[in-house]
Amino acid sequence: MEYFQELKATKIFDFASEFDCQAMMFCFKTKFKTFDKNENIITQGNRIEDIILILKGGGIVENIDILGNISIVMQLKKGDVYGVESAYAGDEFYKDSVIATEKTLVLFMNKHRLINPCENRCKRHDFVVKNLMRLVAESNLKLLDKLTHLSKKSTREKLLSYLGLMSERAKSDYFEIPFNITELANYLSVDRSAMSNELSKMKKEGLIDYDKRQFHIFNNKIKY
Amino acid sequence: MEYFQELKATKIFDFASEFDCQAMMFCFKTKFKTFDKNENIITQGNRIEDIILILKGGGIVENIDILGNISIVMQLKKGDVYGVESAYAGDEFYKDSVIATEKTLVLFMNKHRLINPCENRCKRHDFVVKNLMRLVAESNLKLLDKLTHLSKKSTREKLLSYLGLMSERAKSDYFEIPFNITELANYLSVDRSAMSNELSKMKKEGLIDYDKRQFHIFNNKIKY
DNA sequence: ATAAATTTGTTGTAAAAACAACACTTTTTA
């Protein structure tokens, strides 16, 4: 079966045999399609017919609001899906556009076929739904974390909220972050130079130490 | 059956007959429990055994971070669930505490029973999972909206992002928001008085008009 | 290995936000 390796590598179809995949491709009325760089994979405002899964390449999710402002909502890479939340929430139209940032192979899955359990109640369907649910659940938790940081008023508080969580995750005062400084500023929605400045101050005050992506947080110094 | 009316009123069990409910209560190993005001329904750090559904009353989701800061993550009211994302994401421990803010009736549903499809692959289970998925999907979309607003740097941009979306939803330049001014400031994580001030300025500049929760946005004046 | 591109830290300045205080209005409650 064509593209079986690509399907198997995703979190959605990782459980499935080639036979399973073949069956599901029929069941979900799938279509494979390749897009060139800068091509629209999904267009904002169009009626939701499919959920997409990126099999190769990547893209960006772009939103244009009522005032005409364009903003990048997120990036999509191999294994990522788009449209699941909107489909399950019952939205009628895509709320964003998805644009390929390189040559990209996309799997389209029919929304109705996916959302409504098969007539024959196949076990495969259950697995896919469970995997989709896990993806959406994980996304939810990530968004909540980010919101926690962004809700803080000052840059220092945002940083401490983020670094504190990273430390907690690592179960250590020493940990590595998945961003460089520029990316971190972008993630926390603060000015890079201002944030860099704030980090320096915190280092001087002995609250934290860092080099590149390696951080050391002195939790004892932060609170009594 | 006790509490059937309460179950029927939720988005999770709205489809179910009394017979269905009874069957599911057994299937999901449910427990009903009433909590007094200020009692802990769920304790942060405890092992995740159950997902909860609020049937009467309400509570708050509270998080204590590694630095000792306490923050209210969200409010729970009748029909809301807590723990679904963590359970599906495979977390081991509750990441927050849930505390009753009044006398509250709670349904506990066993995580494993809920996540893993029944042996007998009952149709009811599918409905519940689909309803849970819809809830999580909707939550996801709400969080994304909020993040869009909070990502803006200035108060004015945050306001325009929020009001623009509300206007889009209402398909009109005239719309009503679900917050009062204090609540809106809280939602957007900005100082109330500063935001009130900014709203006044925007009104003076002719960008918007408002009274209480009624807003009128002059989209044509905002660009150019 | 060298050049080019990107990332980073620092500084000063202008703009914006938080904060605090207070009078006034609206809503809730007894």
Next chain:
DNA sequence: TAAAAAGTGTTGTTTTTACAACAAATTTAT
């Protein structure tokens, strides 16, 4: 309906942030 509580708009002050500009360091590409 009166009193209490909660919400709102305004102002001035202080703190913080964004922004811009630039040199130094690091990474990437050739």
